[in-house]
Amino acid sequence: MSPPEISQLAYQILKGFEKSFRWYSRITSAAQHRFEQAQWEAGQQAVKERIAIYDQSLAEVVAQIYQQLHPHLQDNHYWQQLKHHYLKQLNDHPQFELAETFYNSVIGRLFRHQKIDNSMMFVLPSRCYLPGHVRNNVLNTFDARGTIRDTLEAITNAYSFKTEYAGKERDLTRLEHYLRETLSPRQLAGIHRVEMLQPVFYRSKAAYLIGRMCSEGEAIPFVMTLMLNSRQQLYVDTLLTARHDLSVLFGFARSYFMADTRYPAEVVAFLQELMPNKKHFELYISLGFYKHGKTVFYRNFLQHLNESDDQFEAAPGIRGLVMAVFHLPSYGVVFKVIKDEFPESKKITRQQVKDCYKLVKMHDRVGRMADTHEYMNFRLPRNRVSPVLLQELQQVAKSSIELTDDEVIIKHLYIERKMTPLNIYLEQESDPEQVRRALDDLGLCIKQIAAANIFPGDMLHKNFGITRHGRVIFYDYDEICYMNQRQFRDLPVSDDPYAMDTLSVGPDDVFPQQFEHFIVGKKHLKEQLKDLHPELMQPEYWRSVQREVASGKLKDVLPYPESQRFNKRYK
Template sequence: MSSEDAATVESSAPAEERAALAAAAAVDIRNGFADYNDRFRAVTRRAKQRFEARDFISAQMDNVERMDLYDICVRATTSRLERLLRERVRERALWVDIRGSFAELIAPLLDQELNKTFYNTLTRRFFGTSGVDAQIEFVALDIEPTDRITHPVERHSYAVWGQLPRVCQRMLEDYSFDVAYAHQSLCALRIAETLAQRLEEWGGTDAANANPIRAIELLDTVFYRERRAYLVGRIFGAERIAPLVIALVNEDAGLRVDAVLTERAHVAQVFGYTRSYFQADLPTVGDAVVFLRTLLPFKPIDELYTALGRAKQGKTERYRHFFRHLAAHRDEQFVHADGERGMVMAVFTLPSYPLVFKLIRDKFAFPKESVRAEVMQKYTLVFRHDRCGRLVDAQEFHFLRFPRNQFAPALLDELLASCSETVKIDGDDLVVAHCYVERRVRPLNLYVREAEPDAGIRAVVDYGQAIRDLASSNIFPGDLLFKNFGVTGTGRAIFYDYDELCLVSECRFRELPEDDDRGESFYVGPFDVFPEQFPRFLGMDAAQRAALLEAHGDIFSVRWWRELQERLARGLVADLPPYPLQVRVGVESFSPNAGL
């Protein structure tokens, strides 16, 4: 062998070694995600048993266990990679090769995007990436990854040429439970009657087939959450398509249909960002998301992934879509979010995009006594608790990089002054080390001033219902001022300011002392609450106050809260359906006390 040939062999050996190491690391990462996915699905499959046994406390524990799995599996994969790669674990050139090997490895998979997110999490842990690093990460800001998915999700299909009740009966029979229906044929009849009534305007084509429905499709997978199981699909007419969601409940007498949803607004509420995540054992996720987008075309794709429990993928999709939007709106500036300035959080938004970014301030103004760690614990509590349709889902982000010139000067000055522990300037960028991102809603205090009188009264009354719903799920907002609540696009009141949130069971509800009006002092503990004081500081006009007191006057009494604490101590959890009363079907027909 010549000296030139020997040199060639020596130079190629390190390259071959690096390629082999990269390939081994890629396999390890793929296996790490596969392990996570298997464990995620194993927990999810328990939902059917929990529903059948009406073991809703264990179901909530499953939700928390499933949330923790991602970080557990990321840590395990990180440890394996450290052992495999050793001193080269943070070698960028090696990770460029790992990225290429990993891309080839997952190319045949439908759920490539979930694998890529898992991979990105690992690189960010190793490199502490600020913003994104396109050389070693999967970015894809310029495409919609689900657009390439053409694989049809598994589903049941029903042609409707005969009697609709018989088709509905077959639909219910196709989903087996270890609990029998109390009246399955009656349930099927209720579904058929409801569909015929709701879709009457679709019309039939001839006398032989007066039914306006031509076909029904339902996903094979049953969706579970809290006390309900959902059959999710869509209805086809001659020229129209509508969503179809059938809600099932399990009661003493057995299973029954509780609601039939055919309007997008109602289905969107079930899949809303103020609800806990579904337990739905989907073999693959991307094709299910594509299907759900046909039902809810205006719902952001990130919220669909998140609703299915794929919170990390939801974050990836939210990041991808927002920064694609930001790049297309380079002349627009971030500004303070509407509403009163918070003592704990600095909040900003891009006016053309429905998100807010919330940063914890370095110091809190008096009388706030909490510290950063306590505020973060509140957000963790919300993340792991039943949000009952009244708490906004907040996603936690680290090291976001924004163009500095897209911040309004007043906002930039405030962030640098009051959030210096979190925000820094890096060249032409502003780097945010930690923030929470939420859907933007209109602050209730602004809404009631801007809305028509009737709409304002409805919002105030629903604010009272929001307090009830939160309390029934053992959540006390802490600060009940209107500025801490918002109104969604559908007019629903929700709570979004979590720094004083706590459990109802932790509170001490007290009567105001009789000598309070004389100005004499009395001791107030950190968990003492005086419900009688609530209405004094809400800033309502006379009509709003009267409507609130008429509908929800009891929530301003100590007795109501103490009785609620007793029910919570006995393990009695309120049932809060995620849909309005008008979509429920035939409840009285199934009541064991009907006619008494």
């Protein structure tokens, strides 16, 4: 069988990407209808379907290639020419950067991620993208030199929905009051235009209009949250104008937005202007382009390696029973490798661990479960891996490690945002108010995860982290399951000291009254958590959450405090 024309194969791969992107866009664009019709469960299903699209499309293209040639019989020159022909097709392509990543995935799948070579793949980007040349295709611009009210009305009128506002005049009044209360007269007087992204950002039960107010030398975020009331009428829930709030909105523990655009690079560039502390890969991931986000992360990682000289070492905190966790102290992620063997207390398999991490990827993380990114054959410079860490990895995860003279190759790896482990935070924090606030957020974190139909399983505080914004996030998934997979039982009430010994306990039984003994260790911390969230130790509370989840009730888990909602602020 002779190989197909190289140009034909390059065209075939690009068509595979474009088919995948159309499929992705159809699901994304339907988010408005799901929002207008309050189809919240359908929205959650769409999130899962959209994530699955990429691998399905990739598998189709790779299968077609195998029908036409044997990849391993072609020399490197063949693949170098294929990249050259593919690149020629990307001139003026509106999603060129995503198409490069799709090409990388094809080559990676063909060679099992063993040929990471820029002559054959787009390890480095093919061009330096300079934002702005198609900015008009992603922005609506409003003249703000008139009254505040006129500007606000123009913005709301520009975004059409097939559902009426419950009280538009009321909402405009609240928006105006908020701006006058939040911004100084000087800031308000200086605003001459408002720039808003054309795509509406949908997630869970909310729609977000995202932009900025522009004055000389200053740009202020302008993010309007729209929701539906019980009669499916539209209302403005709040307005976000602080970069901190915007950063939390785009946090790494939240589900991906549905925001329909043909120009993702331009949208990401605008978002980074609003949030300069967010990296490009984080913003691509937040839009659901998680595969490209992984590509951009890897490029950022390679650049950081070139600009640093510290060594990879074991991450701070208590060693995990299932994962070996390490980090590069100067870089903001941790690396997790599944161990070869688990202790007897962990009655799970390697595949079950992978399934748990996949479940979290596909699920609504409600701002409380860290997103993770899976890599195959991830390469580290051997001279940057500390001898102590290398010895540990060889001892506990030998099957996942391959060594060459120059590299440590990790066959299967998860990467996750670095946080301060909660147990370390609670030991080091000297301010009692900060400790109490963290314990309160820990309780809220557990409750919100449960309301999202996830039982965290191992709720030791070492399995939670705290972000720089002070939010508690769960990051250990090897024992998670759906809420209906556990039976929450009462402990027996008896004067018999041996009553527990005769209690019949099934593998799915959970006794919440015992939670107080292990979520946090020290007595004064236990007492505070019990005082703040006594429900967590009550079986009936967990059973009530099960009933709510089973009824299909989806709780609102907002990315901002309740106090910021207009119905709380303005009576």
